[in-house]
Each structure stands twice: as C-alpha cells, then as structure tokens.
Amino acid sequence: MSEPVLSVRNLVVEIPTRTGVLRPVDKVSYDISAGEILGVVGESGAGKSMTGNAVIGLLDPPARISGGEILLKGQRIDNLGREDLRKLRGKEIGMVFQDPLTSLNPLLRIGDQLTETMLAHLDITQDEARGRAIAALDEVGIPAAASRIDSYPHEFSGGMRQRVVIALALCAEPSLIIADEPTTALDVSVQAQIIALLKRLCRDRGTAVMLVTHDMGVIAEACDRVAVMYAGRLAELGTVRDVVQRPRHPYTDGLMGSTPLASRGQRRLRQIPGSMPRLGKLPDGCAFHPRCPKAEARCRAEPGPTLEADHGRAACWFPVEAAEVVS
Amino acid sequence: MKALVSVRNLTRIFDVSKPWLNRMIERKPKAMLTAVSDVSFDIPEREVYALVGESGSGKSTIGKMVVGLLTPSEGTVEIAGVDLARETDADKIETVRSDIQMIFQDPFASLNPRWKVRDIIAEPVAARGGDTAGLSEKLLEQVGLAAEDAGKFPHEFSGGQRQRICIARALASEPKLIVCDEPTSALDVSVQAQVLNLMSDLKDEFGLTYLFISHDLTVVRHMADKIGVLYLGRLVEEADPTTLFERPAHPYSQMLLAAAPKMDGFGREVVPPKGEIPDPINPPPGCAFNPRCPLAIPLCRQERPELRDVDGARVACHRAEEALARGRDANDA
Structure with a gap:
C-alpha cells in the first residue's frame, strides 16, 4: 500500500480551563490514502470537528495539540509555525465548512476569491488564474461558469454556494480536503448532488477526503472507511460495510439501531439510554460504560483499548459479536 | 373516523415587495410570494399526519396556519369543526385554542432562559387561570425527567432534555392536537430516537393527534400514519408510508x-x-x-x-x- 496522504498518530487536543484540563480529542489515530473518503461520525461534542480543525491548524486558543503527530505525505505538520501553516492551508489542504454563506466573503465576487487563492499558492499569472477559476467552477457543476464568475455569493442558491466553496477548496489542487458537515445545511436533493460531486472529484483527482458528519446515511453512501468517535476517543474504525452492518463497539451498534433508517417497520426505535457525558465530567474507565448494556467491572476501571490506525476495530473490552447484533 | 383537523384549499400569499418608494423609482411591480397554494387534507383523530418537503415548500407555513399563528389568505382550517380565523364566538375559540399546542425545532430558542422550568411548563395552564399546583412535576416525570428539575433553568439541560421540557409544556393544557415543527432536527441520532419514542408513547397514552412537519424522510416514515409531500407550496402526493416509500x-x-x-447504499452511484x-x-x-x-x-x-x-x-x-x-x-x- 502506498504511503497515506494523512496520518494522524495518537493525537491529543487539550483545552486548559479554570476547573481542569479538558481533552476533546484523546489519542486518536487514523490514516487517509489518496482517493479515499474517510468518514468521521459522532454526535455533537464527540470531537469530530475538533480533529479536523487540529489537522488544518485552526484550533481556537486555548485549545492546543498536546500530544501525538500529524503527518501529511510523510511530513510532520502539527509543529509548524503560523506562517508555514498558512502556506499549507489552501495549497495542500482544502477546507469545506458547513455553512456556505459564512465561508465566502460577501463583498468579493466569487471569481476574485478563487483567483486570490490561486495567486497566493500557485506560480501563475492573473489571466491563467481566471481561466483556471472558470474551469474549477465548471468542474463543480456551475452552469455558465464563464458568466457567473463575476457574481457575488448572495446571487447563488445554497447548493450552488456550496459548490463554489468546493471549487475554492479545490482550486490550488490540494492533496487533502477536510469537509466538515458539508451537506448539513442543504436539502436532500441538493445533498445528493454535493455528495456525488465530492465522490467524483475524489475519484478523478485522487484527492483524499476527510468527511466529518453526523449523518449515518451520508457516511454509508459516500465513504470508504469510517471512524466513529465518542467523547473525544475513537470508538470504532473500519470499512463502511463492516461498521454499518456488523458494528463491534456497543456505541456504534446503538447508534445504528437508533436511526429510523435501520429499524424500519418497528414501532419503537432502539435507543441508547442517557446522553453523552460532558468533557469535564467524563466517567472513569471507558467513557461509554454508564450507557453501555455490556459494561462490566473492567469497563468502569480502565479506559477501552486504544485503537491503532491500521489494525483493530473497536475500542472496547467486550466488543459485540456478529451474532448479537439485533438489527 | 372523524377528522379533527380539516384543511380546505389553504393558500397563503406573502407580500415581499420592496418599499413603495423603491418600487416607484425602479418601476418594479409588487412581488407576491405564494408560500402555500391550494392545499387540502384531513387529519383523523389520534393519527399522525406528516408534511414533508424541502426548504421553501411551505410546510412550516401550513403548520403556523393550523395553530392560528398566521391567517390564511384563502381557504379554511377547521379544528373540531371551528374555523379559528372566522369564528366569532370567543368561548368557542378559547376552547379550541386550548386544544392546540406546538413543539418547535430549536429547543434552545423556544424556552425563556430567565424562567424556571416549573413556570415554563405551567404557563399554558396559568395563562388560562387553571390550577398549576404540582402540574410541572407530574409532567416532567411523564416525559422522563425528574420532578426536582422543575426548579432549574433551561440552560442546565442538554438539547434532548430541553426538547422533553417543550413536550411537557405542550402537554400541560391537555391538548388534542400537537403541531410538531421539525421536533428532532436539532438533536443527535441517539437522542432523536429517545424523543421519537417518547412522542409515540405519549400519543398512545393521551390519545393525541400530531401534525408532524419534517424534512427527514426516515423520521417521517417511522412516525406517520399518512404523509403529504409538498413541493413549492403544493401538495403533490398523499399516501400512507408503505405506499409512498414502496411505490x-x-x-x-x-x-x-x-x-x-x-x-445499505455502499458506494451507490446515484444519478443526482x-x-x-x-x-x-x-x-x-x-x-x-x-x-x-x-x-x-x-x-x-x-x-x-x-x-x-x-x-x-x-x-x-x-x-x-x-x-x-x-x-x-x-x-x-
């Protein structure tokens, strides 16, 4: 197997507060290869966005990376200075955020925003940049790109705006795209268009994509592999098919069961009791044990086994066996 | 079965014109936005009728007209035989109004942060001069929270718990109809499952009728007895979940x-x-x-x-x- 585009090793993010140090990301490891879409899924507060922000160096202080390594194409990027990181963002790593309106500057024509990014990162002339901007808009499916390049963001619909944001993320030809809930603000039919677009770009260009979302349906449809996060830790990591159909961590199992999609025809949804603990009040041992149907003394005493990037599926002492999965 | 809610030729037009002076200068005509256009449906008692559609399809506007927060431009909404927009008998209006409650999407915006949970839940009854002693505590337990929570403020609760408080408030006046506008869209999947199960249980326990508004097809399929699909303010299809999803x-x-x-759509190549x-x-x-x-x-x-x-x-x-x-x-x- 070729070298992964992104390797995250034992990443720890800490936020010092008055009452103690919080760990929104705790010993997370995973790889993304070229042309692969890795889904990162979890409920709010699970640390999925924080992981993405740590990779691209956009952690808001006082949050900081306090341990582990992030390697982009074999080079460490977690210890770069601000100036080096700035050069990396946009050039090597593209970013797509949830809300397409706030990620575009409302006062600049979209063409200017695209060419600005390219001129900052690539050694090309203004005219070349404009040509490439039109090509990029064309590629993401904006009709009549040559005439719409001089429009302002407010002149586009939500779905079209998200396409512009994707074009912006792509225009410097990065090797990694981090898409943080890219379809959450969009309608179902537009969501299908954006997912199809991301998949096509990933396949055609060999870009690695980290897709952060809370929607299991989107994960099942778009991703090759999926990482499930719970309370800052990796709960399960595996191919989409395995994780969705044969979840091994009791949390993943519960999560799958509680989507109305999975329990079709049943009158009641399977539910996980309780809710995710706050970071300041994490229980001892495995963070999931108070909600876990299979918890035993060991789960209450020591945290689950740490998942390595390339082997191991579930960070659980007593993983669910295939036969036990109810759904 | 008797229809509790009967909606006939419901239309709502919003005037989205620019101010008069701008129109005169730019020589532009008035702009009228038809949010809901000629929609008719019935909701029988103790059933769940779901409206599903994408943004701008008019589903929330219909919900607001059903509870009386907006008046219809044309057409009628009758609840238990009373048309709230045209009825003149104040007593009749008051009885019907107390039979209707609403649950909103955002459990953060729909609870007053300065009120204690006890007062929030009792408000629909207190506003009509009813007896509220012990009411909040009883309702909190029915929605799966603790009676002691009545003394707390909304910020002390998580999103799912707040939505439970909203449900408790909606139940306080013992309504017959609850209009739920995207009740679980702001919640995580595992919490959504808890809230949906709670809503089903309460429906059976209290004999409630729901008008369930959502953009999430999977949730709608799970909850509804009948589904209306909206497109650009028009009802384009109405069927029971099995028929709608299978053909x-x-x-x-x-x-x-x-x-x-x-x-199960692994690597599915959809034609978008x-x-x-x-x-x-x-x-x-x-x-x-x-x-x-x-x-x-x-x-x-x-x-x-x-x-x-x-x-x-x-x-x-x-x-x-x-x-x-x-x-x-x-x-x-």
Whole structure:
C-alpha cells in the first residue's frame, strides 16, 4: 500500500480551563490514502470537528495539540509555525465548512476569491488564474461558469454556494480536503448532488477526503472507511460495510439501531439510554460504560483499548459479536 | 373516523415587495410570494399526519396556519369543526385554542432562559387561570425527567432534555392536537430516537393527534400514519408510508426518495437530481415540477394537475400512471 496522504498518530487536543484540563480529542489515530473518503461520525461534542480543525491548524486558543503527530505525505505538520501553516492551508489542504454563506466573503465576487487563492499558492499569472477559476467552477457543476464568475455569493442558491466553496477548496489542487458537515445545511436533493460531486472529484483527482458528519446515511453512501468517535476517543474504525452492518463497539451498534433508517417497520426505535457525558465530567474507565448494556467491572476501571490506525476495530473490552447484533 | 383537523384549499400569499418608494423609482411591480397554494387534507383523530418537503415548500407555513399563528389568505382550517380565523364566538375559540399546542425545532430558542422550568411548563395552564399546583412535576416525570428539575433553568439541560421540557409544556393544557415543527432536527441520532419514542408513547397514552412537519424522510416514515409531500407550496402526493416509500407515484416523490441516503447504499452511484426548487415568486406555469420532471409533456406546462386517486394514493400529476410504471421498471432492473 502506498504511503497515506494523512496520518494522524495518537493525537491529543487539550483545552486548559479554570476547573481542569479538558481533552476533546484523546489519542486518536487514523490514516487517509489518496482517493479515499474517510468518514468521521459522532454526535455533537464527540470531537469530530475538533480533529479536523487540529489537522488544518485552526484550533481556537486555548485549545492546543498536546500530544501525538500529524503527518501529511510523510511530513510532520502539527509543529509548524503560523506562517508555514498558512502556506499549507489552501495549497495542500482544502477546507469545506458547513455553512456556505459564512465561508465566502460577501463583498468579493466569487471569481476574485478563487483567483486570490490561486495567486497566493500557485506560480501563475492573473489571466491563467481566471481561466483556471472558470474551469474549477465548471468542474463543480456551475452552469455558465464563464458568466457567473463575476457574481457575488448572495446571487447563488445554497447548493450552488456550496459548490463554489468546493471549487475554492479545490482550486490550488490540494492533496487533502477536510469537509466538515458539508451537506448539513442543504436539502436532500441538493445533498445528493454535493455528495456525488465530492465522490467524483475524489475519484478523478485522487484527492483524499476527510468527511466529518453526523449523518449515518451520508457516511454509508459516500465513504470508504469510517471512524466513529465518542467523547473525544475513537470508538470504532473500519470499512463502511463492516461498521454499518456488523458494528463491534456497543456505541456504534446503538447508534445504528437508533436511526429510523435501520429499524424500519418497528414501532419503537432502539435507543441508547442517557446522553453523552460532558468533557469535564467524563466517567472513569471507558467513557461509554454508564450507557453501555455490556459494561462490566473492567469497563468502569480502565479506559477501552486504544485503537491503532491500521489494525483493530473497536475500542472496547467486550466488543459485540456478529451474532448479537439485533438489527 | 372523524377528522379533527380539516384543511380546505389553504393558500397563503406573502407580500415581499420592496418599499413603495423603491418600487416607484425602479418601476418594479409588487412581488407576491405564494408560500402555500391550494392545499387540502384531513387529519383523523389520534393519527399522525406528516408534511414533508424541502426548504421553501411551505410546510412550516401550513403548520403556523393550523395553530392560528398566521391567517390564511384563502381557504379554511377547521379544528373540531371551528374555523379559528372566522369564528366569532370567543368561548368557542378559547376552547379550541386550548386544544392546540406546538413543539418547535430549536429547543434552545423556544424556552425563556430567565424562567424556571416549573413556570415554563405551567404557563399554558396559568395563562388560562387553571390550577398549576404540582402540574410541572407530574409532567416532567411523564416525559422522563425528574420532578426536582422543575426548579432549574433551561440552560442546565442538554438539547434532548430541553426538547422533553417543550413536550411537557405542550402537554400541560391537555391538548388534542400537537403541531410538531421539525421536533428532532436539532438533536443527535441517539437522542432523536429517545424523543421519537417518547412522542409515540405519549400519543398512545393521551390519545393525541400530531401534525408532524419534517424534512427527514426516515423520521417521517417511522412516525406517520399518512404523509403529504409538498413541493413549492403544493401538495403533490398523499399516501400512507408503505405506499409512498414502496411505490411513489409523483415524479418529485420518486426523485426525493431516490436522493435520500440509504444505510445499505455502499458506494451507490446515484444519478443526482437535476436542478433546484424554482423561485416561488415566479413559479413555472402548470405543474410546478415540470422544469425538473423527466416525464413532462406540454400539458404539464399548461395545466396545473389536481389531486386525484391513483393506486391507493392521492397524486397531483398528469402522468402519475406513467411515473408508477417507470418506478416499477426501475425496481425490477
């Protein structure tokens, strides 16, 4: 197997507060290869966005990376200075955020925003940049790109705006795209268009994509592999098919069961009791044990086994066996 | 079964024109946005009627007109035989109003942060001068929270717990009808499951009727007895969940269902839907879906289709039979 585009090793993010140090990301490891879409899924507060922000160096202080390594194409990027990181963002790593309106500057024509990014990162002339901007808009499916390049963001619909944001993320030809809930603000039919677009770009260009979302349906449809996060830790990591159909961590199992999609025809949804603990009040041992149907003394005493990037599926002492999965 | 809610030819038009002076200077006509156009449906007692559609389809506007937060431009909403917008007998209006409650999408915005939970929950009863002693505590326990929580403030609760407080408040006046506008859209999946289960249990326990508004097809399929699909303010199809999901008859329903992500859709290559919802200020003539419809014929551009019975569903499409046949072929393939 070729070298992964992104390797995250034992990443720890800490936020010092008055009452103690919080760990929104705790010993997370995973790889993304070229042309692969890795889904990162979890409920709010699970640390999925924080992981993405740590990779691209956009952690808001006082949050900081306090341990582990992030390697982009074999080079460490977690210890770069601000100036080096700035050069990396946009050039090597593209970013797509949830809300397409706030990620575009409302006062600049979209063409200017695209060419600005390219001129900052690539050694090309203004005219070349404009040509490439039109090509990029064309590629993401904006009709009549040559005439719409001089429009302002407010002149586009939500779905079209998200396409512009994707074009912006792509225009410097990065090797990694981090898409943080890219379809959450969009309608179902537009969501299908954006997912199809991301998949096509990933396949055609060999870009690695980290897709952060809370929607299991989107994960099942778009991703090759999926990482499930719970309370800052990796709960399960595996191919989409395995994780969705044969979840091994009791949390993943519960999560799958509680989507109305999975329990079709049943009158009641399977539910996980309780809710995710706050970071300041994490229980001892495995963070999931108070909600876990299979918890035993060991789960209450020591945290689950740490998942390595390339082997191991579930960070659980007593993983669910295939036969036990109810759904 | 008797219909608790009866909606007839409901239409709501919003004036979205620029101010008078701007219109005069720019010589622009008034702009009228038809949010809801000629929608009719019935909700029988103790059933769950779901309205589903994308943003701008008018589903929330219908919800607001049903509870009386907006007045219809045309058409009527009758609840237990009383038309709130036209009824003149104040007593009758008051009785019907106390039978209606609403649950909103955002459990953070719909609870007053300065009020204690006890006062929030008792408000619908207190406002009518009812007896509120011990009421909040009882309701909190019914929705799965603790009686002691009555003394707390909303910020002390998580999103799911807040939505439970909203449900408790909606139950306080012992309503018959609850209009739920995207009640679980702001919640995480595992919490959503808890809230949906709670809503089903309460429905059985108190004999409630829900008008359930959502954009999430999977949630709607789970909850509803009957589903109305909206497109650009028009009801395009109405069917029970099994019929709608197994053989959707309107091309728009077909497109929507095909586009929705599926749990077993690994690496599925969907042909993404064409185009977007048209501008509601200038809707296309005829059937609103005709510019995106693969089956459109000239008739679709001229004449707006009426709802008619097609194979166990009510469908507003000139070519519903062809659409059904096409859907069957796609399933066989």
